Amino acid sequence: MNTDYEVLIVGGGPAGLAAGLYSARARRRTLLLERGIHGGQIATAGPVENYPGFPDGIEGPELAERMLQQAIKFGMEIEYAPVSGIKLEGGLKVLSTDYGEYPAPAVILAGGSDYIKLGVPGEAELTGKGVSYCATCDGAFFKDQEVAVVGGGNSALDEGLFLTKFVSRLTVIHRRDQLRAEKILQERAFAHPKVRFIWDTAAEEVLGRDQVTGLRLRNLKTGLRSDLPCQGLFVYIGHRPNTVYLKDLVELDEQGFIITDAVMGTGVAGLYAAGDIRHDSARQLATAAGDGVTAAIEAEHYLTELAARQGGLTPKALAPGR
Numbered sequence: 001m002n003t004d005y006e007v008l009i010v011g012g013g014p015a016g017l018a019a020g021l022y023s024a025r026a027r028r029r030t031l032l033l034e035r036g037i038h039g040g041q042i043a044t045a046g047p048v049e050n051y052p053g054f055p056d057g058i059e060g061p062e063l064a065e066r067m068l069q070q071a072i073k074f075g076m077e078i079e080y081a082p083v084s085g086i087k088l089e090g091g092l093k094v095l096s097t098d099y100g101e102y103p104a105p106a107v108i109l110a111g112g113s114d115y116i117k118l119g120v121p122g123e124a125e126l127t128g129k130g131v132s133y134c135a136t137c138d139g140a141f142f143k144d145q146e147v148a149v150v151g152g153g154n155s156a157l158d159e160g161l162f163l164t165k166f167v168s169r170l171t172v173i174h175r176r177d178q179l180r181a182e183k184i185l186q187e188r189a190f191a192h193p194k195v196r197f198i199w200d201t202a203a204e205e206v207l208g209r210d211q212v213t214g215l216r217l218r219n220l221k222t223g224l225r226s227d228l229p230c231q232g233l234f235v236y237i238g239h240r241p242n243t244v245y246l247k248d249l250v251e252l253d254e255q256g257f258i259i260t261d262a263v264m265g266t267g268v269a270g271l272y273a274a275g276d277i278r279h280d281s282a283r284q285l286a287t288a289a290g291d292g293v294t295a296a297i298e299a300e301h302y303l304t305e306l307a308a309r310q311g312g313l314t315p316k317a318l319a320p321g322r
């Protein structure tokens with residue numbers, strides 16, 4: 001077991017990388033564990049226009065690389081390994097990976113969440129070319145265009161109403177004949193002149209070669225197929241947080257997102273959660289980074305207090321079996 005670290009971070013998206021920067025810069029021995037590629041959701045995103053400091057926008061992968069290099073510059077280490085478990089042992093949190101166990105007194109959970117995809121032909125190929133999962137991020141690219149939203153919950157209507165600022169027409173496609181969204185959102189959507197609904201219908205295929213040109217729809221009651229011309233598709237059928245291995249340790253909401261206090265505490269001393277993995281996250285780059293910063297600052301306070309309480313014992317001295 002490598003007992004050298006004071007702060008472990010699970011997930012190398014904007015929350016984890018911001019946490020890593022602050023923690024390493026506070027001179028804490030910091031290791032970030034990432035299961036895939038660093039950058040998280042922005043590693044495959046197109047232009048980002050709403051992250052402060054980049055008036056001309058910045059490509060997602062470039063921003064991810066800059067965040068990583070900034071954290072590494074101050075001493076953060078990164079290893080590419082999926083974390084599959086966490087246990088509390090002898091005052092430490094011990095993370096398990098395929099390559100071994102990593103203990104540390106402070107851990108920041110920044111594993112994000114995955115958008116639930118439709119899983120239909122054309123969706124993956126046209127993501128970033130008309131298919132999006134974030135109106136706040138991409139809505140402005142669809143000025144005066146016809147756009148479809150798939151979903152019937154709060155996110156579908158909330159983000160759909162946001163899209164009406166830009167688009168010429170918005171079609172909401174829903175599998176059922178009524179919405180799950182809050183009544184007030186329903187009233188606003190029904191009253192909006194740009195919004196129309198197609199009920200009892202599923203999207204079967206996203207059409208287009210280099211850019212979305214339409215959607216192939218199937219009425220679930222009649223089985224009839226039709227094509228809807230549009231230049232954009234926003235999918236809001238839910239998020240899946242990466243918290244499967246955490247359910248016995250921290251409090252999760254009914255969808256599996258981690259419930260934290262205002263300073264990213266999970267209820268387990270020294271264990272924090274940051275970014276999209278949190279209940280009530282705004283699911284934006286800037287908020288994820290902000291959460292990561294708060295979590296790292298709190299972890300720093302925790303380590304300082306721990307050292308004072310234990311008379312300066314190092315994490316190594318706290319390791320299980322010693």
Ligand SMILES: Cc1cc2nc3c(=O)[nH]c(=O)nc-3n(C[C@H](O)[C@H](O)[C@H](O)COP(=O)(O)OP(=O)(O)OC[C@H]3O[C@@H](n4cnc5c(N)ncnc54)[C@H](O)[C@@H]3O)c2cc1C
Pocket residue numbers: 010011012013014015016033034035036037038039040041042044045046047048049050051081082083084110111112113114133134136137138242274275276277282283284285286288
């Ligand atoms: C296509 C796209 C475009 C977007 N555009 C914008 C935009 O323009 N502006 C904006 O503000 N927001 C945008 N967003 C949203 C933004 O990217 C997210 O809010 C942000 O990335 C969340 O950061 P995070 O670090 O919390 O989580 P994530 O970015 O999801 O990162 C989590 C990381 O943790 C890793 N991980 C998960 N579980 C484990 C595990 N068990 N072990 C190890 N690693 C693990 C994942 O591989 C991932 O790299 C966009 C999202 C997408 C998908």
